[in-house]
Amino acid sequence: KNQVEQSPQSLIILEGKNCTLQCNYTVSPFSNLRWYKQDTGRGPVSLTIMTFSENTKSNGRYTATLDADTKQSSLHITASQLSDSASYICVVTSGPGRAGNMLTFGGGTRLMVKP
């Protein structure tokens, strides 16, 4: 069974500090991995996508890494801001396959940034 495990479940950091969120997956065959940000009371929004051949990708203060050999990804947030307080969800796509049944979601990491 495909699984995506995220750690830690929750994290509290001070504004301006950096943090790293982890995602381990057992999904086969692997197609891509996305990180989503979900603000409280809102739907998830895509931050970045990683394909098999990509090791690192940045989106502003967010940097995602992917190690396809160890099946691990991380999301590093630099110089955190209060607006970074949210849940971060790792989603792995397997494929090819039937549309809609190809995504496996992690349980998310809830990040709180305090002033």
Next chain:
Amino acid sequence: NAGVTQTPKFQVLKTGQSMTLQCAQDMNHNSMYWYRQDPGMGLRLIYYSASEGTTDKGEVPNGYNVSRLNKREFSLRLESAAPSQTSVYFCASSQGSGANVLTFGAGSRLTVL
């Protein structure tokens, strides 16, 4: 540009009551999905529609029905609500298959007493 719109945002039901969650997207996407999100668990797929006129079961379809009314609209119906269906429900859409980015609605919080 509204994206994906869900209604209602909040609903309280008694066990055995029925209701329909409505979802509409204005991005001309082909595929639409219904997920539920429970505390500590990842989003789980209930039903999806790869294109207008087709629907398929996801991981947790029991107790739900769906209708792809047209390309824009995809509704989720609970015929006889149960407390186990207390959850936050998200509608999403994508241009193609699940490999493409999903655009989510804001969610509908359902409580079944």
